[in-house]
Amino acid sequence: xxxxxxxxxxxxxxxxxxxxxxxxxxxxxxxxxxxxxxxxxxxxxxxxxxxxxxxxxxxxxxxxxxxxxxxxxxxxxxxxxxxxxxxxxxxxxxxxxxxxxxxxxxxxxxxxxxxxxxxxxxxxxxxxxxxxxxxxxxxxxxxxxxxxxxxxxxxxxxxxxxxxxxxxxxxxxxxxxxxxxxxxxxxxxxxxxxxxxxxxxxxxxxxxxxxxxxxxxxxxxxxxxxxxxxxxxxxxxxxxxxxxxxxxxxxxxxxxxxxxxxxxxxxxxxxxxxxxxxxxxxxxxxxxxxxxxxxxxxxxxxxxxxxxxxxxxxxxxxxxxxxxxxxxxxxxxxxxxxxxxxxxxxxxxxxxxxxxxxxxxxxxxxxxxxxxxxxxxxxxxxxxxxxxxxxxxxxxxxxxxxxxxxxxxxxxxxxxxxxxxxxxxxxxxxxxxxxxxxxxxxxxxxx
Amino acid sequence: xxxxxxxxxxxxxxxxxxxxxxxxxxxxxxxxxxxxxxxxxxxxxxxxxxxxxxxxxxxxxxxxxxxxxxxxxxxxxxxxxxxxxxxxxxxxxxxxxxxxxxxxxxxxxxxxxxxxx
Numbered sequence: 039x040x041x042x043x044x045x046x047x048x049x050x051x052x053x054x055x056x057x058x059x060x061x062x063x064x065x066x067x068x069x070x071x072x073x074x075x076x077x078x079x080x081x082x083x084x085x086x087x088x089x090x091x092x093x094x095x096x097x098x099x100x101x102x103x104x105x106x107x108x109x110x111x112x113x114x115x116x117x118x119x120x121x122x123x124x125x126x127x128x129x130x131x132x133x134x135x136x137x138x139x140x141x142x143x144x145x146x147x148x149x150x151x152x153x154x155x156x157x158x159x160x161x162x163x164x165x166x167x168x169x170x171x172x173x174x175x176x177x178x179x180x181x182x183x184x185x186x187x188x189x190x191x192x193x194x195x196x197x198x199x200x201x202x203x204x205x206x207x208x209x210x211x212x213x214x215x216x217x218x219x220x221x222x223x224x225x226x227x228x229x230x231x232x233x234x235x236x237x238x239x240x241x242x243x244x245x246x247x248x249x250x251x252x253x254x255x256x257x258x259x260x261x262x263x264x265x266x267x268x269x270x271x272x273x274x275x276x277x278x279x280x281x282x283x284x285x286x287x288x289x290x291x292x293x294x295x296x297x298x299x300x301x302x303x304x305x306x307x308x309x310x311x312x313x314x315x316x317x318x319x320x321x322x323x324x325x326x327x328x329x330x331x332x333x334x335x336x337x338x339x340x341x342x343x344x345x346x347x348x349x350x351x352x353x354x355x356x357x358x359x360x361x362x363x364x365x366x367x368x369x370x371x372x373x374x375x376x377x378x379x380x381x382x383x384x385x386x387x388x389x390x391x392x393x394x395x396x397x398x399x400x401x402x403x404x405x406x407x408x409x410x411x412x413x414x415x416x417x418x419x420x421x422x423x424x425x426x427x428x429x430x431x432x433x434x435x436x437x438x439x440x441x442x443x444x445x446x447x448x449x450x451x452x453x454x455x456x457x458x459x460x461x462x463x464x465x466x467x468x469x470x471x472x473x474x475x476x477x478x479x480x481x482x483x484x485x
Numbered sequence: 486x487x488x489x490x491x492x493x494x495x496x497x498x499x500x501x502x503x504x505x506x507x508x509x510x511x512x513x514x515x516x517x518x519x520x521x522x523x524x525x526x527x528x529x530x531x532x533x534x535x536x537x538x539x540x541x542x543x544x545x546x547x548x549x550x551x552x553x554x555x556x557x558x559x560x561x562x563x564x565x566x567x568x569x570x571x572x573x574x575x576x577x578x579x580x581x582x583x584x585x586x587x588x589x590x591x592x593x594x595x596x597x598x599x600x601x602x
Contacts, residue, residue: 056600057599057600058599058602066596067598067599067600069600083600085598085600087598089597089598091598091600091601111600111601114597114598114600114601216543217543217545235539235542235543236543260540263539263540263543264539265539266539266542266543285539315513315515315516317513317515317516317518317519318519318522318523318529319515319518319519320515322538368514368515368518369514369515369517369518370518371514371515371518371519371522372518372519372521372522372525375522376522376525475599477600
């Protein structure tokens with residue numbers, strides 16, 4: 039069966055899986071964010087333990103031109119640590135909520151990583167030479183007795199084993215009272231925004247002691263609180279435009295040229311709802327968990343609990359495309375509310391050409407939708423299907439009574455195996471899927 | 486006689502409402518799920534997206550001491566002895582006034598990520 043994603047007939051195949059196989063998953067190992075850099079050569083993951091692991095793609099070998107380069111560990115570091123705010127009696131988790139790469143400007147790589155309260159700019163640089171032949175110290179670093187030095191020499195740079203160092207260059211702290219859910223780097227490559235439940239701040243990458251508040255939806259009386267900010271993103275090309283989504287299923291587009299405080303939106307995107315179909319769950323499942331602009335900048339995609347919607351920025355009154363991710367869960371909302379799964383925040387992503395979109399589901403299933411052919415596919419990230427270059431078999435959830443062979447019934451789905459974070463290589467059909475504590479990498483095999 | 490007729494009319498109306506509800510359940514699985522939830526939790530309010538839910542979300546991470554806990558703790562203290570400091574995190578709230586020594590110190594992971602293994 040043909041796959042989805044490029045228009046051509048191709049199949050998704052297993053490439054790699056990273057992480058432990060143990061049944062007992064340590065909380066700290068749960069992956070909380072996945073992000074390719076602009077070239078796709080680097081893939082960063084953040085976890086609940088505050089650690090960042092960066093993988094680098096190996097150069098393609100001449101022997102096997104059809105097999106793409108593998109991703110291997112490039113650098114790993116502790117980005118955030120657990121903190122306790124004694125003043126507010128607040129425990130601050132070290133979990134990395136988001137990682138965003140900066141476009142590369144020199145030999146070093148830069149990324150922003152954030153937990154609930156603090157954003158950090160990390161510099162990842164390579165060192166492959168070291169100086170040898172110092173005058174004042176030995177090769178092992180001990181200081182030489184000055185009286186023993188009888189001649190002078192010029193130190194020489196000698197090659198050494200590659201060392202990748204990560205160092206925090208900026209720490210952007212104390213600007214958020216509530217929990218940060220998004221960071222997004224502006225197309226000007228100088229500023230970025232950070233969003234928490236009620237406010238959005240604009241920062242300059244060089245300045246850590248000051249940030250501008252550009253959106254504030256905190257009501258004067260907290261009893262009147264009806265919605266919170268769930269995600270925010272800068273427009274990919276227009277540095278004055280950004281969007282933010284809400285827990286009520288609406289998206290606001292703001293223009294920073296209009297006013298210093300963008301409380302008044304320039305555009306308001308909301309799909310009209312049939313009032314007769316409204317239920318207790320309506321607002322909860324309409325809450326948008328992720329918003330992403332297309333690479334073209336013409337569209338944006340939103341993910342709510344049951345569907346993914348594509349919006350044309352020129353049309354505010356309804357989305358241009360709606361894709362059902364797991365509609366069969368609509369008749370399970372009661373139990374999903376009781377076990378809190380209804381509050382799971384799924385992310386979504388575009389492929390490089392904006393022709394396909396991907397999002398996760400339960401039972402380690404993830405879904406891809408081809409916007410041109412309107413075909414969709416459900417695949418599974420599982421160790422059972424992890425032989426090198428093994429083709430992934432499409433999966434199907436059976437909703438009715440008669441379950442066909444190879445189908446899985448809704449009641450057998452494992453709701454603890456959720457795929458919340460996925461990423462698509464910016465140029466190629468290579469995807470990274472985070473399944474709890476394991477990272478799967480899949481790529482296409484052109485037929 | 487008139488009462489009887491009125492009584493009959495009421496019964497008819499009730500039946501129409503019930504029919505509408507049944508229709509809703511058949512037509513909308515979401516409404517059926519809502520009915521299930523309300524049956525299990527009759528005290529559930531009608532405004533799910535309202536301030537209660539959101540405020541709970543905003544207060545995530547606030548596990549310990551606040552003025553409400555303080556007052557509760559003060560009241561309980563009169564009757565109860567202080568529990569040992571090894572009490573679980575969840576027990577600290579409301580039972581006694583926590584001090585920095587009581588709070589379990591959360592150390593960062595010393596183990597490297599298994600993804601890098």
